[in-house]
Amino acid sequence: DAGVIQSPRHEVTEMGQEVTLRCKPISGHNSLFWYRQTMMRGLELLIYFNNNVPIDDSGMPEDRFSAKMPNASFSTLKIQPSEPRDSAVYFCASSLGSGTANTGELFFGEGSRLTVL
């Protein structure tokens, strides 16, 4: 298996532009997580899906952020409009289970580094 695949690996955009980050989880995994990592705040969980359904989006910073999982093999995280403070590395992870406490190992993608100018 190729592991969790994220794209793009790097994106540089201007303030106000729409940003879409993509994630393909490991085949067969039914839980998918979006995380953000910054120097100031470390790693933060943004949203978590189970069986394509958003279970907990309390970590999503504000309405400019949205995430979808139209099917078991694809998820997007969208920021519209983007702001400089959104600059971070965004990680996607997948696992097999029904909740973060019940999952086995988490498998992380390599991250998407976003820079908003």
Next chain:
Amino acid sequence: KNEVEQSPQNLTAQEGEFITINCSYSVGISALHWLQQHPGGGIVSLFMLSSGKKKHGRLIATINIQEKHSSLHITASHPRDSAVYICVLIQGAQKLVFGQGTRLTINP
């Protein structure tokens, strides 16, 4: 007071040394993850623990639920173990609380 405290924040050791990284927390948890983040940024989940001890190769993780403490040990450390190690608390089914990480550097 932070819900989770990792120590030390930075650790430099020589190749071959036995390494211990600690994670203390003040809240009830259902489980705990140890993550490893490589210098290139990639993140690997090392262990998920809810009790006792787990071992994988040179890595050992322990947790004491009563004392609210977990440790990650590395035996016969190697420069390739240089990374940031992050303790992640799992509260209930879903809430995650991240430690600030321990930056480990193993010199040859």
